[in-house]
Amino acid sequence: MDRTEEGIELLERADALGCGGVRVQSILGMAFLQTKEYAKAVGVLGKALEADPQNFHLNYRMALALDNSEQYEQAVTYFKKAIMIRPEESKVYRS
Numbered sequence: 001m002d003r004t005e006e007g008i009e010l011l012e013r014a015d016a017l018g019c020g021g022v023r024v025q026s027i028l029g030m031a032f033l034q035t036k037e038y039a040k041a042v043g044v045l046g047k048a049l050e051a052d053p054q055n056f057h058l059n060y061r062m063a064l065a066l067d068n069s070e071q072y073e074q075a076v077t078y079f080k081k082a083i084m085i086r087p088e089e090s091k092v093y094r095s
Helices: 004-016 021-034 038-051 056-068 072-085 090-094
Strands: none
Touching: 004 021, 021 038, 021 056, 038 056, 056 072, 056 090, 072 090
């Protein structure tokens, strides 16, 4: 937790080497959201969604990244996808 930059660098290297696949990309996307690097989050989450378009967490995180990037129409698209995957998930409605 106190070495965020080092963790992100490690995840970026793993992603660049093709190690870990969607799981690493998901965690990296979440790390970019936490550090408010929304454009980077959109990029890595977009790659992950190509491989796993029905993943709730990826769609939700992409929606958050786009929303925080003020790309509201695109964000709504991903919020709707997340809702279709898990209609009972209240955090999507709150977002």
